[in-house]
Amino acid sequence: MYSSSYVLTDETRIRQLNLYLAAFKGDWDAAEGIYQEYPDEISARITEEGHSALHVAASANHTHFVKQLVNRMTRPDLALMDHDGNTAFFLAAGTGNVELVQFLLQKDKTLAIIRGTEMLPLQRAALLGHRDMVVFLYEITPHDDLHDADRIALFITLINTNFYDVALRLIERYPELAIARDRSEETALHALGRKRSLSSNFTDQNQRGFWKRFLNLC
Known part of the structure; x- marks a missing residue:
């Protein structure tokens, strides 16, 4: 399930599987226990698609998990792309959860203009029919920079x-x-x-x- 530039040990595979499950379910308590012992895993790619726990939690629409995780991350971690070139913010824009994307933008305003899968987060929100997200992202997107x-x-x-x-x-x-x-x-x-x-x-x-x-x- 997981790939990397180096060979993962069985222990690492199990740990990253547990992180994936925690992020997918929004179980911050489970993830926090792992991060306390392995803080470097916060920005690790934990799936074969190159998703970090932030990608997984954002896609699964877990606002609380995302907030807790982001507060422990550095700014460059927020712009980490999966193997398709998508940031967690781009995936979050497709959920329609305005609160979630607002929180991410407080940490890094440039996330709104980082393209994923050859389109802007705003365009992704429009394609998926999320009106509130479209209106919000239209307002905050720096159009002259496009x-x-x-x-x-x-x-x-x-x-x-x-x-x-x-x-x-x-x-x-x-x-x-x-x-x-x-x-x-x-x-x-x-x-x-x-x-x-x-x-x-x-x-x-x-x-x-x-x-x-x-x-x-x-």
Whole structure:
């Protein structure tokens, strides 16, 4: 189950398995007992995917466990990526737990713009339909620090997932997104056209309002 650049002893494998189970269940008492004896394990990769206990607990939506663990970590540990290039913050953004991501950002504000699996945490939250998370991350993300490719990918995702109010705020700030193309050579017009064809009555007020504003910006 576990891999490393060195050969793990049976004792280490068992210890890391116990850490994984503790993080997955949110059992801080069990994890704390291990960390007291083996403090270096706090930032260790404990799964074959390269997840640390922080990755596991964040994905499993265990806020208390994450808080206790992070308070014992250094700032570089928070940005540790798994083998897919995902930080624990990126995975947390997919849970919809705003309290959890707020806590992580208090420790390191740059986590919001570290991409995972070729997208921003904000885009991941939008793809998974977490409105409160999308609104929160939109507010705190330093948009001027993003690449053009990030903005257009985010913009089209917001359209595809019906977050028209947030998409409107983004295009009003960056009108050039009206004609920009993403990595698949798709524009916002393509995405809107597809949405409109799927809803022939076009009765969604948010959608109609966005369409009108979008055409004015083109």
